[in-house]
Amino acid sequence: MTDTDENRLSLMVWLKCCQRLGRFPRLAEIPPQVISHVRDELGLTEDVGMAVVAERTxxxxxxxxxxxLGLDGDQANARKLADQAIRQAARTKDHPADLINVALEELARNSCEFPAFSTLDDLAAQVGLREG
Incomplete structure (x- = not known):
């Protein structure tokens, strides 16, 4: 599916990160140890680095x-599901971390790609302001 070792490494790092995090992290968020481990598992040499891939790639x-992974990448839908889950959970919970965890569980149950944490944090804060 890729034409260079750099692109193959990038694709596999995105796959492994998304499997664990439920989202695509920014390149700066990925620890070098993760990139090194994936490179080693692919049997690539140390001079192969994460490519800054073209937007289309x-x-x-x-x-x-x-x-x-069977993920739905529709971020508008993910925000809507998270908002609904947080609103419902806010009836019995008031700690933002609890509200965010409920949203994450609902997103995972619906095979949605997770939005950024700041998005979930903002949703929890907005519900807290409306409820309070």
């Missing part, structure tokens, strides 16, 4: 990862 890689 990045979209293709993310589409491949989403298809492989």
């Amino acid at each position: 990045g979209r293709n890689h993310k589409a491949l990862v989403r298809a492989r």
Whole structure:
């Protein structure tokens, strides 16, 4: 699915990160140890680094990862589901971390790609302000 070792490494790092995190982290968020481990597992030499892929290639890689993991990448839908889950949980919970955990569980149950933490944090804060 890729034409260079750098792109293969990038694709596999995105796959492994998305499997664990439920989202695509920014390149700066990925620890070098993770990249090194994936590189070693692929049998690539140390001079192969994470490619800064073209926008089109990045979209293709993310589409491949989403298809492989069965993830829905619709962020508007993910925000809507998270908002609904947080509103419902706010009836019995008031700690933002609890509200965010409920949202994450609902997103995982619906095979949604997770939005950024700041999005969930903002949703929890907004519900807290409306409820309070």
